[in-house]
Amino acid sequence: MAINKSLEFSKELVELAEFAKALSHPARIAILQTLAEKQMCICGEIVEVLPLAQATVSQHLKELKNAGLIKGEVEGKKSCYCIDWEAFERFTSKMNTMFKDLSNQQCC
Amino acid sequence: MAINKSLEFSKELVELAEFAKALSHPARIAILQTLAEKQMCICGEIVEVLPLAQATVSQHLKELKNAGLIKGEVEGKKSCYCIDWEAFERFTSKMNTMFKDLSNQQCC
DNA sequence: TTTATTCATCGTATATTTGCGATATAAATT
DNA sequence: AATTTATATCGCAAATATACGATGAATAAA
Numbered sequence: 001m002a003i004n005k006s007l008e009f010s011k012e013l014v015e016l017a018e019f020a021k022a023l024s025h026p027a028r029i030a031i032l033q034t035l036a037e038k039q040m041c042i043c044g045e046i047v048e049v050l051p052l053a054q055a056t057v058s059q060h061l062k063e064l065k066n067a068g069l070i071k072g073e074v075e076g077k078k079s080c081y082c083i084d085w086e087a088f089e090r091f092t093s094k095m096n097t098m099f100k101d102l103s104n105q106q107c108c
Numbered sequence: 109m110a111i112n113k114s115l116e117f118s119k120e121l122v123e124l125a126e127f128a129k130a131l132s133h134p135a136r137i138a139i140l141q142t143l144a145e146k147q148m149c150i151c152g153e154i155v156e157v158l159p160l161a162q163a164t165v166s167q168h169l170k171e172l173k174n175a176g177l178i179k180g181e182v183e184g185k186k187s188c189y190c191i192d193w194e195a196f197e198r199f200t201s202k203m204n205t206m207f208k209d210l211s212n213q214q215c216c
Numbered sequence: 217t218t219t220a221t222t223c224a225t226c227g228t229a230t231a232t233t234t235g236c237g238a239t240a241t242a243a244a245t246t
Numbered sequence: 247a248a249t250t251t252a253t254a255t256c257g258c259a260a261a262t263a264t265a266c267g268a269t270g271a272a273t274a275a276a
Contacts, residue, residue, distance in 0.1 A: 026117035036210035102144035
């Protein structure tokens with residue numbers, strides 16, 4: 001009955017899965033791309049770019065923040081977001097390492 | 109009201125997000141690792157390794173198959189699964205390219 | 217001080233995912 | 247032919263995710 005079985009997997013695996021989950025919605029990838037392109041990182045700019053309501057964008061930003069992929073700072077009445085490159089690199093290299101560890105022989 | 113807005117994003121973005129979604133559950137990453145390690149690729153072996161019921165594993169296998177990351181063949185009363193390395197490479201390189209395209213300057 | 221702007225959060229509706237028992241199907245074994 | 251084995255699928259329950267209007271809180275502008 002939809003009990004959460006995540007805890008029965010290794011921490012490593014759960015973390016990789018969480019990283020992937022953060023990237024599992026086109027809006028969130030689009031947000032990361034926007035944050036990387038622009039210097040400004042203002043929430044309103046992201047809302048303008050995406051086909052989503054402000055509340056929805058705010059929610060996606062929160063998820064990216066919870067996943068540790070972005071950081072946020074309040075700047076007056078605006079909110080400045082940016083990618084946490086350190087965390088980002090950590091995750092992508094883990095993911096790449098895992099992919100490389102998968103040996104490469106076709107079996108069927 | 110949870111309308112699906114995926115179609116309002118570029119095909120590229122949607123595909124990347126779907127790839128990430130396939131990897132967004134520890135069980136599915138574990139399945140990929142198992143498929144990569146073992147030659148045999150029999151469903152039953154995967155069930156033995158994972159802390160999940162057979163029906164659940166079968167469902168995760170189906171999702172990986174739908175995502176195009178694995179292939180499956182019936183071998184008598186058994187089912188042989190394996191990673192579709194071509195598709196896998198295609199996705200991982202797209203993902204890596206996207207990450208590289210994100211320029212790397214901290215803004216806040 | 218009043219008003220407008222920017223954003224986060226709450227509440228809610230709906231959709232999707234996760235998990236599994238039960239069952240169906242098809243092949244192998246007896 | 248009957249039984250066992252291996253797997254897929256159905257149907258259900260619970261949990262999560264998606265989306266947004268409404269509202270609140272805090273700052274900036276008038």
